[in-house]
Amino acid sequence: MVLEYDGTDFHGWQIQPDRPTVQGVLEGALATILGDHVRLDAAGRTDAGVHARGQVAAFSTERPVDCTRLQRGLNALCGPGIVAQRVGPVGDDFDPRRDASSRLYEYRIRNAPWPSPFTRRHSWHVHRPLDCFAMERAAVALVGQHDFSSFQAADCDAENPTRRVFESEWSTVGEDLVFRIAATAFLRHMVRNVVGTLVQVGSKERTVEDFLGLLAARDRTRAGPTAPPHGLCLVKVEYDRLFAASPS
Amino acid sequence: MVLEYDGTDFHGWQIQPDRPTVQGVLEGALATILGDHVRLDAAGRTDAGVHARGQVAAFSTERPVDCTRLQRGLNALCGPGIVAQRVGPVGDDFDPRRDASSRLYEYRIRNAPWPSPFTRRHSWHVHRPLDCFAMERAAVALVGQHDFSSFQAADCDAENPTRRVFESEWSTVGEDLVFRIAATAFLRHMVRNVVGTLVQVGSKERTVEDFLGLLAARDRTRAGPTAPPHGLCLVKVEYDRLFAASPS
Numbered sequence: 172m173v174l175e176y177d178g179t180d181f182h183g184w185q186i187q188p189d190r191p192t193v194q195g196v197l198e199g200a201l202a203t204i205l206g207d208h209v210r211l212d213a214a215g216r217t218d219a220g221v222h223a224r225g226q227v228a229a230f231s232t233e234r235p236v237d238c239t240r241l242q243r244g245l246n247a248l249c250g251p252g253i254v255a256q257r258v259g260p261v262g263d264d265f266d267p268r269r270d271a272s273s274r275l276y277e278y279r280i281r282n283a284p285w286p287s288p289f290t291r292r293h294s295w296h297v298h299r300p301l302d303c304f305a306m307e308r309a310a311v312a313l314v315g316q317h318d319f320s321s322f323q324a325a326d327c328d329a330e331n332p333t334r335r336v337f338e339s340e341w342s343t344v345g346e347d348l349v350f351r352i353a354a355t356a357f358l359r360h361m362v363r364n365v366v367g368t369l370v371q372v373g374s375k376e377r378t379v380e381d382f383l384g385l386l387a388a389r390d391r392t393r394a395g396p397t398a399p400p401h402g403l404c405l406v407k408v409e410y411d412r413l414f415a416a417s418p419s
Numbered sequence: 420m421v422l423e424y425d426g427t428d429f430h431g432w433q434i435q436p437d438r439p440t441v442q443g444v445l446e447g448a449l450a451t452i453l454g455d456h457v458r459l460d461a462a463g464r465t466d467a468g469v470h471a472r473g474q475v476a477a478f479s480t481e482r483p484v485d486c487t488r489l490q491r492g493l494n495a496l497c498g499p500g501i502v503a504q505r506v507g508p509v510g511d512d513f514d515p516r517r518d519a520s521s522r523l524y525e526y527r528i529r530n531a532p533w534p535s536p537f538t539r540r541h542s543w544h545v546h547r548p549l550d551c552f553a554m555e556r557a558a559v560a561l562v563g564q565h566d567f568s569s570f571q572a573a574d575c576d577a578e579n580p581t582r583r584v585f586e587s588e589w590s591t592v593g594e595d596l597v598f599r600i601a602a603t604a605f606l607r608h609m610v611r612n613v614v615g616t617l618v619q620v621g622s623k624e625r626t627v628e629d630f631l632g633l634l635a636a637r638d639r640t641r642a643g644p645t646a647p648p649h650g651l652c653l654v655k656v657e658y659d660r661l662f663a664a665s666p667s
Contacts (some may be wrong), residue, residue: 177536222537251539284504288425289470289541291499 172242173257174226179292179401180252183219184226193217193253197228200248204241205234214267214408215274218360220400222293225275225407227267236260267408273337275353275407278366278398282348294347295402301373303348306341309372309382310350313339313365320389322365323358332358332389351406360397368395420490421505422474427540427649428500431467432474441465441501445476448496452489453482462515462656463522466608468648470541473523473655475515484508515656521585523601523655526614526646530596542595543650549621551596554589557620557630558598561587561613568637570613571606580606580637599654608645616643
């Protein structure tokens with residue numbers, strides 16, 4: 172299934188006791204519909220407050236499933252904050268996380284003196300004027316294969332912190348600045364740490380050269396602050412091969 | 420002042436006892452800041468659930484006002500659902516409603532099988548596929564001076580139902596269909612009745628010719644249903660002349 176959700180009211184994807192999470196709500200609805208407990212795996216375990224327009228999730232069941240009815244049931248039980256935009260069968264070997272070949276995230280910033288009542292749930296409000304050109308020069312430097320240790324979460328120690336970035340650029344969408352970044356995969360808090368540091372570049376607290384030096388330094392302690400979660404959205408997950416359902 | 424507000428949680432602009440309204444919240448904040456009760460007049464009295472990105476409102480006071488501090492105070496007391504984007508002095512003769520020479524409204528429709536968690540507060544979800552070409556042909560026919568009796572609220576009986584429409588067209592913004600209509604002024608429920616009828620054209624319940632006949636007929640009972648309020652937004656109010664503040 173391809174899922175959209177507004178992360179505002181959830182403690183992230185991953186199921187937790189006594190807290191509303193996206194996985195928890197969906198697994199609860201699946202249990203009601205299927206009469207069976209299943210585990211729902213996702214392409215990316217989004218943090219508390221992070222949104223998704225193209226999260227991919229899958230579960231296994233022995234029971235026959237009518238996908239149209241399943242989609243209708245899920246949207247009736249989980250909406251309006253979570254919507255399954257597509258539901259379909261895949262082969263038994265499909266793993267939404269392991270098999271994903273790239274993820275695309277967007278981070279939205281409202282750069283204006285005052286926040287907007289309309290985008291406040293989905294944009295980080297930065298009131299000081301940002302230098303878009305400097306931010307773009309720093310952003311494009313991320314494209315390619317790099318060790319992203321400088322941008323991982325402080326409590327995270329990935330075995331292999333090298334990631335390949337396919338796309339990294341800013342654009343203007345309506346009144347917002349939108350940072351798009353696509354990569355094979357991301358380290359924990361990587362996008363938010365990159366954005367927090369790019370905003371330092373935009374507000375002249377840090378030069379583009381310093382940003383490039385930071386990437387090379389592989390030292391988390393030198394990066395900027397973590398941008399808040401509500402500006403971040405998992406937009407798309409791509410797969411290299413098709414995972415056709417076996418005929419049932 | 421130029422105001423943005425998310426109408427979702429308000430019973431419209433106009434002050435009512437025991438119900439949250441935009442005027443009520445703003446007048447309460449003004450009383451706190453100024454230490455004085457003032458009446459706030461607006462360019463358009465938006466209905467319950469209707470949003471604004473460019474509402475214009477004004478009040479009179481004998482007291483000296485620091486506009487920067489007033490804006491900061493209003494946004495601290497009224498936010499995040501209401502934001503004053505601009506605050507400035509105008510002359511004593513300024514009347515935001517009477518002096519307005521045109522208003523621009525937008526109506527958003529999400530035309531997709533399922534709603535979106537992100538636009539559900541600001542778009543009407545229409546799941547049946549709409550014929551955009553037919554809707555556009557009907558929309559452009561509204562440009563010019565017409566008697567809009569067919570599209571006024573059933574309980575409304577305007578003395579002069581003639582209005583001049585400057586702009587009336589559809590466009591695609593992201594995944595939404597957006598209807599923009601600018602006119603000297605609007606009859607009560609006029610935009611929502613026009614949109615409800617245009618959606619009938621888009622879904623082949625009514626031909627473009629029938630729509631044109633309806634406009635000419637000046638008969639409210641033949642129009643389509645009133646589109647829901649949450650898709651509507653007052654985007655801009657224009658004034659022909661400047662209302663400079665008198666030097667104080």
